[in-house]
Amino acid sequence: xxxxxxxxxxxxxxxxxxxxxxxxxxxxxxxxxxxxxxxxxxxxxxxxxxxxxxxxxxxxxxxxxxxxxxxxxxxxxxxxxxxx
Numbered sequence: 583x584x585x586x587x588x589x590x591x592x593x594x595x596x597x598x599x600x601x602x603x604x605x606x607x608x609x610x611x612x613x614x615x616x617x618x619x620x621x622x623x624x625x626x627x628x629x630x631x632x633x634x635x636x637x638x639x640x641x642x643x644x645x646x647x648x649x650x651x652x653x654x655x656x657x658x659x660x661x662x663x664x665x666x
Contacts, residue, residue: 607636611643619643634664 607626610619620643626636637660644653 607639607643611646616643616647632663634660634662637663 607619607622610616610622620640623636623640623643626633627640630636637656641653641656641660644650644656
């Protein structure tokens with residue numbers, strides 16, 4: 583199934599299984615595999631570079647690692663695509 587968020591029509595269509603990636607990656611980070619979480623978020627960002635959710639989740643993963651400056655950069659980038 584392919585979905586497009588109605589509130590962000592400029593986004594490319596994403597497959598339904600990709601919508602779960604941010605949640606899964608934050609869980610990976612919480613359970614001791616932040617490198618794998620970052621890898622999956624990088625992949626998600628490459629597939630949908632204008633999709634804010636992976637960027638926000640990436641920021642969350644970085645915060646959990648104590649990398650606040652990098653996290654703020656990801657949050658700022660996510661805000662470009664989902665300002666609300």
